[in-house]
Structures are given as structure tokens and as C-alpha cells.
Amino acid sequence: MDHASSKAQSTYLIPTNCNVGHVLCSPCLNKLKNPTKCHVCGASGGFHRCHAMERLVESIHIPCPNSTFGCTARPAYHKHQRHQQACIMRSRFRCPGEACTFVGSMDALLDHFTGVHRWPCTTKVRESRSESCKLSLRSGFNFLRTNVPGATATTRTQVQFLLNSAPHPFGRAISVLCIQSQPHAAMGPGQGPSLSLTMEPKCALRYYSFENRHHCKDERLTEYNQSSKFRVACTDFSNGLPNADDYFQFVVPASVLGDSHKDNINIQFGFRIRS
The missing domain is CATH 2.60.210 (Apoptosis, Tumor Necrosis Factor Receptor Associated Protein 2; Chain A)
Structure with a gap:
């Protein structure tokens, strides 16, 4: 799962993995034609919630785009958009x-x-x-x-x-x-x-x-x-x-x-x- 390329950065991502260990985020899982089969290795059994990866993803904090104007906040990835809307440095x-x-x-x-x-x-x-x-x-x-x-x-x-x-x-x-x-x-x-x-x-x-x-x-x-x-x-x-x-x-x-x-x-x- 490549968080940086995910289009769902403003939503809470639930990491999942197949029985072999291939990881897929929840928004991408919903796009699979057959979610009961791994799109990488073909293993059956579907995907299951990966708690270890979930804790890793929750630790991702992104600097505010307005850091150059003095904002020091580093909100969690899924709170990034909400912070931008409330950031006191959001406007020039x-x-x-x-x-x-x-x-x-x-x-x-x-x-x-x-x-x-x-x-x-x-x-x-x-x-x-x-x-x-x-x-x-x-x-x-x-x-x-x-x-x-x-x-x-x-x-x-x-x-x-x-x-x-x-x-x-x-x-x-x-x-x-x-x-x-x-x-x-x-x-x-x-x-x-x-x-x-x-x-x-x-x-x-x-x-x-x-x-x-x-x-x-x-x-x-x-x-x-x-x-x-x-x-x-x-x-x-x-x-x-x-x-x-x-x-x-x-x-x-x-x-x-x-x-x-x-x-x-x-x-x-x-x-x-x-x-």
C-alpha cells in the first residue's frame, strides 16, 4: 500500500492483507472486481484487517502546507484536510x-x-x-x-x-x-x-x-x-x-x-x- 499515491488521503484508511501478506488499503479494496481473491498472487480467502500496518499508518503525520507561513502543526493524514480548513495561517x-x-x-x-x-x-x-x-x-x-x-x-x-x-x-x-x-x-x-x-x-x-x-x-x-x-x-x-x-x-x-x-x-x- 503506497500511502503517498493513495487518492483517499482525507479519509481514514483501513489497511488489509491477503493470506499471503499482500497489503491493500480499504478504498482500493472496494475497487477490486473480486475482493475475495488477491489481485497480486491470486490467493483466495479475501482480505483481512491488518492491525500492525494500521498502527503504522496512524503514525503518519503530514506538515501543514502553510508551514512556510509559520504553522507548526503536523496533523494525522486523515485529519489533514480538516486542519487546512481551520488553519489560522491558511490565508495570505x-x-x-x-x-x-x-x-x-x-x-x-x-x-x-x-x-x-x-x-x-x-x-x-x-x-x-x-x-x-x-x-x-x-x-x-x-x-x-x-x-x-x-x-x-x-x-x-x-x-x-x-x-x-x-x-x-x-x-x-x-x-x-x-x-x-x-x-x-x-x-x-x-x-x-x-x-x-x-x-x-x-x-x-x-x-x-x-x-x-x-x-x-x-x-x-x-x-x-x-x-x-x-x-x-x-x-x-x-x-x-x-x-x-x-x-x-x-x-x-x-x-x-x-x-x-x-x-x-x-x-x-x-x-x-x-x-
Whole structure:
């Protein structure tokens, strides 16, 4: 039985042997026209389960195809496909920076953001699904890594968002993207399947100020509160940064932004994911 050439690497193989000792795996045994007769020596009596070979086969562990991106797992051969689907290194992401060619795993991408581009990356731990995060957004790209409380084996435990704060004719626009692997038709050598989990992120943004403590341009303003809930698009930046006109923009009016806050905006950010 040549395990490397077997087409059933994602299933559990039961080694069998004839009375003489010729070994055959269970998927190949099912393909024999006459399973009661050995196809090698012609011995009758069929095939029987070979426990010694079975223990040997169970000891076969295969390195994850994403080992070059940092995955150290060596799952058993029959768990290989399942591991690829759950491997945290299974996807490679492109940097959304203009003219930047960096491609890497999520962890490498976040390190690249802070180390090369100096973009702020914030990590927030949420205890409940309804808990929101307070963020101070700088002008440009801001990245948030947070968790999904109560996540199961079929859902993500970590989620990454890009919050882009950009100038707008009426003030400042904040847009949100979820950084997530997307389905691809083909995989390159050594690259695991880039499978997208079924996600539907819904985000909530809130901007507020009281008693003009943020030095709004309009001194008559004593309290301002703005909030929106919206669906968020997912991307791995494989085709570059999506066009801002294609998704929702949270626009904070210039009249409520003081000079000291035109480049930094304090907001509350919350999200829910249906999976």
C-alpha cells in the first residue's frame, strides 16, 4: 500500500492483507472486481484487517502546507484536510498600501502595518457580543483586532477590521472593512485553501460630544450624538483596496469637529457576526 499515491488521503484508511501478506488499503479494496481473491498472487480467502500496518499508518503525520507561513502543526493524514480548513495561517493577505507588494499571513500583515507603515493597530478583548470598543482614530488607516465571544469551532475567534478616516467635503468620513480570506479558484504551491467562513458582520459606529468639550467649531452646540448601524464588506485586499464609494461611509460634520480633532476622532465601535 503506497500511502503517498493513495487518492483517499482525507479519509481514514483501513489497511488489509491477503493470506499471503499482500497489503491493500480499504478504498482500493472496494475497487477490486473480486475482493475475495488477491489481485497480486491470486490467493483466495479475501482480505483481512491488518492491525500492525494500521498502527503504522496512524503514525503518519503530514506538515501543514502553510508551514512556510509559520504553522507548526503536523496533523494525522486523515485529519489533514480538516486542519487546512481551520488553519489560522491558511490565508495570505495583501497590504492595502499604495504600491506596497507585501503578502503574508494575518499576524505578519499586522506586524507589517505597524513596523513598516506605522499604521496604528489596536487590540481589544470583548467579554460579550454586545460590548463596544472605544477607539481614537488617526487620519488614514486604523486597524482593530478583536475577538468573538462565544465563538465555536466553526466560527472565527479573532476578527480584524480596517477603519479608514479620510477627509470628506462635509467633514470626515469613516469607513469600515472586515479583513477576511476570500474563496479562490486555485491554490499556488504550498498554499493552503483560502476558504471564507460564512460571515455577515454588522457594525455600529457612534460619535458623541457634550458641552462643547471637544471645542466644536459651532460654540452654540451643547451636545451632539451621531450613530449608525450597517453591514460591512469583507476583503483580503487581493484586488487592492475596494472603492470607498462601494460601501457605507460614516460622515462626521465639520461643524462638530474642532481644530484639535480634525485629524483624531474618538468613536465607539461595536459589531456582531452571524455565522
